Amino acid sequence: MAERSESVPLRQSFIFDRNLEVQSMSNRGPNLERNILVFAVWAVLGFLGLGIFLEGMARDLWSLSALGIALIVAAFIAHIVINGIFNTGFTPGETALGIGAYGFLGLVFVLGVASDGMTIADFYSGLTLFGVLAAGFLAYLLTRHGLRNAFSQFHIKPASEREAAK
Amino acid sequence: MNWLPLYGLFYAAVTLYWARVAARENGDVETYFSAGHSIAPWISALVIAGASISGWALLDGAEQIGAGGFGLPALLQAGIALALPGVLFFKRLWLLGQRLRLSSLGELLRAYYGSEFLVAFAAAVAVLFAVAFAGLQLAALSRLVVLLTGGEVSLPVASTLLAVVLFGYVVIGGMRAVSYLGAIQAVFAAVAIVGFTGFALIGLGGFGQLNAGLVALAADPAKATRFIVTGVIQFTAGAGREAAAGHEGTALASLSVALGLMGFQASPLAIKMVLSSRSPRGLAAGQTWVMAATFGGLVALCVACLGAAAMVSSGFGIAGLLQSVSPWFGAWLFIGLLAGVQLMAGLGLLTAGEALVRNLYKPWFHGRLNRRDTVNLTRIVIGLLLLASVLMQNLTPVTLTVLGSLALPLAFQLWTPLLGITWLRWITRPAAVTGVGFGIAGVLLTEPFGIAVLSFFGLDLPWGRAPWTIHSAAWGMAANLAVTLLVSAFTQRRGLGQEAQEMRRFLSEILPAGSRARSLRSTAWSLTLAWLFLAVGPGLVFGNYAFLHADGSWALGMPSLWGWGLLFWVAGVGLVWFLSYKMEMASPLASEVPAYEPPPRLQADQRQAEHDRLRVLIFTCAVGFALVVIAALGFGR
Numbered sequence: 110m111a112e113r114s115e116s117v118p119l120r121q122s123f124i125f126d127r128n129l130e131v132q133s134m135s136n137r138g139p140n141l142e143r144n145i146l147v148f149a150v151w152a153v154l155g156f157l158g159l160g161i162f163l164e165g166m167a168r169d170l171w172s173l174s175a176l177g178i179a180l181i182v183a184a185f186i187a188h189i190v191i192n193g194i195f196n197t198g199f200t201p202g203e204t205a206l207g208i209g210a211y212g213f214l215g216l217v218f219v220l221g222v223a224s225d226g227m228t229i230a231d232f233y234s235g236l237t238l239f240g241v242l243a244a245g246f247l248a249y250l251l252t253r254h255g256l257r258n259a260f261s262q263f264h265i266k267p268a269s270e271r272e273a274a275k
Numbered sequence: 276m277n278w279l280p281l282y283g284l285f286y287a288a289v290t291l292y293w294a295r296v297a298a299r300e301n302g303d304v305e306t307y308f309s310a311g312h313s314i315a316p317w318i319s320a321l322v323i324a325g326a327s328i329s330g331w332a333l334l335d336g337a338e339q340i341g342a343g344g345f346g347l348p349a350l351l352q353a354g355i356a357l358a359l360p361g362v363l364f365f366k367r368l369w370l371l372g373q374r375l376r377l378s379s380l381g382e383l384l385r386a387y388y389g390s391e392f393l394v395a396f397a398a399a400v401a402v403l404f405a406v407a408f409a410g411l412q413l414a415a416l417s418r419l420v421v422l423l424t425g426g427e428v429s430l431p432v433a434s435t436l437l438a439v440v441l442f443g444y445v446v447i448g449g450m451r452a453v454s455y456l457g458a459i460q461a462v463f464a465a466v467a468i469v470g471f472t473g474f475a476l477i478g479l480g481g482f483g484q485l486n487a488g489l490v491a492l493a494a495d496p497a498k499a500t501r502f503i504v505t506g507v508i509q510f511t512a513g514a515g516r517e518a519a520a521g522h523e524g525t526a527l528a529s530l531s532v533a534l535g536l537m538g539f540q541a542s543p544l545a546i547k548m549v550l551s552s553r554s555p556r557g558l559a560a561g562q563t564w565v566m567a568a569t570f571g572g573l574v575a576l577c578v579a580c581l582g583a584a585a586m587v588s589s590g591f592g593i594a595g596l597l598q599s600v601s602p603w604f605g606a607w608l609f610i611g612l613l614a615g616v617q618l619m620a621g622l623g624l625l626t627a628g629e630a631l632v633r634n635l636y637k638p639w640f641h642g643r644l645n646r647r648d649t650v651n652l653t654r655i656v657i658g659l660l661l662l663a664s665v666l667m668q669n670l671t672p673v674t675l676t677v678l679g680s681l682a683l684p685l686a687f688q689l690w691t692p693l694l695g696i697t698w699l700r701w702i703t704r705p706a707a708v709t710g711v712g713f714g715i716a717g718v719l720l721t722e723p724f725g726i727a728v729l730s731f732f733g734l735d736l737p738w739g740r741a742p743w744t745i746h747s748a749a750w751g752m753a754a755n756l757a758v759t760l761l762v763s764a765f766t767q768r769r770g771l772g773q774e775a776q777e778m779r780r781f782l783s784e785i786l787p788a789g790s791r792a793r794s795l796r797s798t799a800w801s802l803t804l805a806w807l808f809l810a811v812g813p814g815l816v817f818g819n820y821a822f823l824h825a826d827g828s829w830a831l832g833m834p835s836l837w838g839w840g841l842l843f844w845v846a847g848v849g850l851v852w853f854l855s856y857k858m859e860m861a862s863p864l865a866s867e868v869p870a871y872e873p874p875p876r877l878q879a880d881q882r883q884a885e886h887d888r889l890r891v892l893i894f895t896c897a898v899g900f901a902l903v904v905i906a907a908l909g910f911g912r
Contacts (some may be wrong), residue, residue, distance in 0.1 A: 141296065142315055145455055148289065149462040156282075157470070160603045167601060 128241050135178035139140055143195040147203075154184035162238065166231050185245060198253070214240060282606035283436075286613065289442040291493050293456040297448025307376040308447035308629050309551040314450070316535065319457045319552040320561025322618065324570045325461025326548070327357040327539050329619035330340035330412040330612055332518065332578045333468060333593055341592060343511030344501025346524025349638040349811045351579055351840030354571015355847030356533040358810065359538035359563045360690070362854045365549045366698040367782060370557070373868040374781050375774060379550065379626070380543040380689070381634035386774040387696045388704045391639075396711060398630035400686050401543040405627035407678035413437055414672060416613055422594055423605060423897060428528035434668045437613070438661050445621045446542045446654040450860065453621045458563055458744050460614035462750040463575055467611020472577035473602050474608075475584040475591045486833050488587030493834070501586065502834045503819040504529065508539040513721070522745045526815040531741075531749035533811040538687030538748060544619070547626045556863040559855035565852040575844040628657040640889050642881050663728040677724045684722065684748035688714035691759045700779060703769050706762035714755030733910035744878020785866055792859045801857050806850050810843035 158180030165174025193199055199207070218235040221227050226236070301307055314322075319704035342619075349356065353516045368383065377383050384393040413434060420433035428436075444452045462815050479485050492498045514523060527761045539545060549558075584591035590599065593612070637644050646650070667675040695702030702710075710886045719725030723740050741747065771779075808814045818839030822830040831838040856862040 141300070141455060142318070144296075145318065145458050149459045152289075152463045153466045154460060156607050157466075160607055162600070164601055164602050 118139060140195070140197075143191055143197065146191045150187040150191065154180050158170055158184060162234065166234055169228050169230040171230045171233050171237070174230070175237055176232075178238050181238075182241060182245055185249075189249065211239075211242060277424065278607060279420070279607040282610050285496045287440050287443075288454060288612050289459075290452075291447075292536050292581065293459075294444040294447035295612040297444075297451035297455060300451050301449060304647050306451070307650045308625075308653075309547075310450040310454060310728060312373075312551055313376070313553045314454045314548075314551045316552055316554050316557025316561070318454050319548055319566040320371055320557045320565045321461040322454055322457035322622065323545055323548050323561060324360065324566040325457060325464055326544060326622050327566060327621040328353070328464070328466070328570045328574065328615065329414070330407075330616035330617075332574050333471065333581070333612055334415045334613070336574060336578045337471075337581040337585060340579060341585025342442060343522060343524060343588075344498075344778045345489070345579075345836040346501060346522050347529055347532060348504065348815055348836050348840045349529035349536070352533060352571075352683075352810050352838045352844060352847060353536055353574045354567050355806075356536040357539055357616065358571065358847075358851045360537045360856075361545065361549075361558070362394055362691050362851055364541065364546075364697055364862045365558045365562070367786070368557050368693070369549050369552065370782065370785060370864070370868060371696065371778050375443055375552065375778065375871050378547075378558060378628060379634060381630050382607055383546070383696060384692060385634070385780055386535075387691060388707055388775070389706050389772050390704060391690055392708055393711060394890075396632055396685075396715070397543050397633055397689065398627070400682065400689065401630045402421070403678060403682040403685065404542060404544055405620065406667070406688075407662050408666045408682040409616065409623050410668055410675050411679040412616040413441075413620060413664065414558075414668040414675065416616055417668065419594060419597060419609060419612075422610065423597060431665075433670050434441065434665050437617075438488050438665045438824040441617050441624070441631075442658060443622055443819065445624050446657055449757045450547075450625060452617075453625055454548070454551065456867075457618045457622065458619040461474045463611045464615030464618065465570065467608050468573045470591065470604070470608050470611065471596055472580045474596055474604070475581055475750050478585055480592060481589065482580075483832075484514045484828070485587060489583055489722040489834060490829070492586060498837055504815045504835060504836065504877045507813045507816060509639055509744050511744060512737065512740070513742035515723075515739035516727075516737075516742075517739070519744055523760035525744040527749075528741070528744040528746060529815055530812045531746035532806070533807075534752060535683040536683070537690070538683040539690045540684075541693055542686035542765055543630060544622050544626045547629070548622065553857065559863065562861055563781075563848065563855050564853045567848045571844055571848065573839055579840070583834075583837075590869065595653035608709070624657045624660055626662055627827060630654040631656050637640070640885050640892075642885060651755070675725065681718065681722055681743055684718045684746065684751055685715065685907070688718065688755050689749045690752070691755050692834040696778065697782070699764055701767065702759060703763050703766040705766045705769065706772065710755045710759030710760050714751040716751075717754035718747045718751035721750040732906055750799070770829040773873065775870075781871070785864070785868070789854050789859055791857070795857060799854060801855060802850055806843065806846060810840075811849060816838070 157178045160177070161180060162174050162177030163170065165177055188199075218239065221235070222232065297310075301310075305311070306313075333352065336353065339350060341349065371383060371387075372378065375386055377386060381394045381397045384390065384397055387550060417430055417433035418436060420428055420437075421430050444456060448455075452795065476482060476485060479488065489502075493502050500521035503521075504524055504526050505519065506525050508525050508527045509519045509523070511517040511519045513525075521527070562642060579592070581593070585595075589595065597609060600608070636651060636652070664675075669679075682701075688711050690712070691702060692707040695707050719728075719738065721738070721742060726736055728740065742750075809817070815836070818836045822835040822838040824830050829835060829838075
């Protein structure tokens with residue numbers, strides 16, 4: 110509705126002024142809703158898992174760390190289920206964040222091992238985390254894209270080669 | 276390593292991310308206030324439930340149980356008490372909002388009653404929620420920040436930081452940011468409640484150990500009254516004047532506290548969220564399964580556990596728990612708590628800013644304000660409200676507490692005009708206005724704010740807070756209802772405006788009472804009254820002894836009143852489900868709602884009138900201030 114006219118009497122003017130916001134359904138609605146769910150899942154399961162994992166490291170308890178890893182895996186599974194519901198995959202931003210975080214944590218782990226400041230429980234906790242995440246990532250690619258196409262996800266040909274192949 | 280700044284930064288980044296998303300969706304400023312009425316029903320349900328519980332349940336509910344025990348069982352029924360008004364009002368208000376293209380409670384009240392007083396009152400309630408009610412919770416969080424950082428962050432810095440994060444996403448993203456982020460915050464806050472409970476139980480050694488501690492407390496004659504309701508009513512002069520026998524937790528205290536809680540979903544905040552939704556499809560599910568079942572269960576089980584743990588040992592209060600757990604868990608739980616509080620505070624600020632600018636300032640004083648300026652002015656007002664809140668948190672915490680305690684009982688006074696709009700056609704405009712006026716007086720005269728103001732002017736009331744152990748919400752509603760009934764009886768011939776008639780006609784057309792709902796009407800009344808009587812009313816005295824063995828030991832292994840509370844929480848979920856779905860009070864509706872086209876009217880130039888109104892306002896304020904100063908100097912002390 111249009112902006113109300115300046116000459117409308119007080120009460121009536123208000124009645125016409127209430128509708129400045131056009132009723133609209135956002136085109137990005139489903140994607141936004143997916144993102145909200147993804148954020149909620151990671152805020153809950155991801156951070157709780159991280160906390161329990163760190164608690165296991167602090168207490169030298171592999172079993173506790175493994176529980177934290179299980180929660181992180183559960184967050185991934187929930188993320189994939191949400192993707193399935195909304196018929197989409199991981200966004201480029203999510204992929205970059207995930208791989209970046211994996212690389213950063215891997216670096217921290219390697220530095221920790223190299224500096225000899227890790228207990229056996231910490232070492233196995235770290236190995237379990239990276240092993241499970243790597244295995245989970247591969248399993249996701251294989252189940253979503255198949256053996257052949259999973260490889261293609263990383264094998265991006267330069268434009269010149271694509272042209273030549275044609 | 277202190278994890279709190281790390282988690283805090285991450286939280287701030289997430290809020291800014293959603294503010295950016297919301298701002299882009301808003302298309303400049305076009306849908307800043309109501310998100311184009313496009314909020315998904317499930318998001319709306321989560322935000323309403325999360326804002327209803329907010330940080331209140333953890334910060335105040337658990338503390339009250341920890342300090343006073345189970346003597347106020349209405350706290351355990353918070354989820355049901357908060358859900359019932361939504362069942363009663365939301366569907367009809369959404370339909371009316373859609374039909375007349377209204378987007379706030381103030382607009383609804385103006386369209387139906389044509390009363391500027393009611394509009395101003397709704398705005399005042401929104402401001403109270405935004406500044407005082409939310410301010411109280413933010414102040415508590417700021418104190419926790421000071422505690423968790425070992426004093427490295429001072430209280431003013433902590434409250435400013437929390438306010439800056441809140442300000443950022445509300446002014447940038449408007450209703451979309453509040454909603455999108457609110458859904459995440461609601462989930463996070465709910466999980467934080469579970470997390471706090473888990474850590475408390477782990478710390479105590481399990482649920483059995485918790486109850487063993489409670490048994491030891493109950494064996495102490497000095498503390499045994501914490502596990503019972505001290506009668507139906509006690510005719511005391513009120514807190515601060517005359518102490519009640521045992522404690523002030525009578526059955527009527529519980530009932531009146533439950534009524535106070537029912538104020539939230541009649542407040543401009545909740546109704547703003549409802550009117551911003553794109554469909555009423557989520558109302559029944561939201562009120563039944565999200566609000567009553569999930570959040571109600573969190574209160575009846577988890578918050579009660581936390582309160583009980585704090586009773587057993589003060590180290591298991593919220594602050595104690597945050598300090599005792601590992602820093603990463605402490606930071607995670609704190610952010611969950613912060614999310615719950617900021618959810619309600621953000622919604623409150625947006626609603627209050629809109630109410631002040633769009634519902635009051637613009638129609639009264641500046642009708643030519645364009646869309647962009649309206650939004651920008653609202654942003655400035657939101658900033659000022661937040662600044663006032665921060666200043667009060669740091670400089671006048673007592674005043675903040677006193678004002679904060681007014682929000683819920685005053686919001687509850689909006690029930691009568693809302694009932695008039697949605698259900699009771701016989702409530703006339705003069706009755707609603709006068710009733711609310713008397714309701715406000717009833718609340719103020721039984722709350723520390725009114726008592727302190729009158730005392731300042733030299734008038735000492737012979738009662739204190741909550742006389743006869745009845746909360747101000749009920750005193751206000753007693754006055755409100757009595758006057759509404761009386762005035763309605765005498766003013767039935769007064770006609771309503773065109774919009775009000777259209778609202779009545781539209782509701783009766785689109786919501787004809789189904790045969791099943793009609794046949795179940797008496798059952799619905801009976802169930803509702805029975806639940807109110809037994810769960811939060813005088814029937815609570817049965818709960819004192821319902822689950823006790825003959826030798827006085829606890830039959831369920833937990834306090835009898837707690838067991839009673841859990842039983843009636845389950846019954847309450849059933850009641851909300853029955854009213855929502857079977858009675859079709861909040862059930863989904865498939866009909867299209869065409870917009871109402873008002874007949875064209877001749878429009879007069881308002882500039883001179885607006886100018887005159889501004890002059891009258893300034894003059895009235897000056898005279899009022901002078902009168903207050905003179906009265907204070909003459910009679911005050």
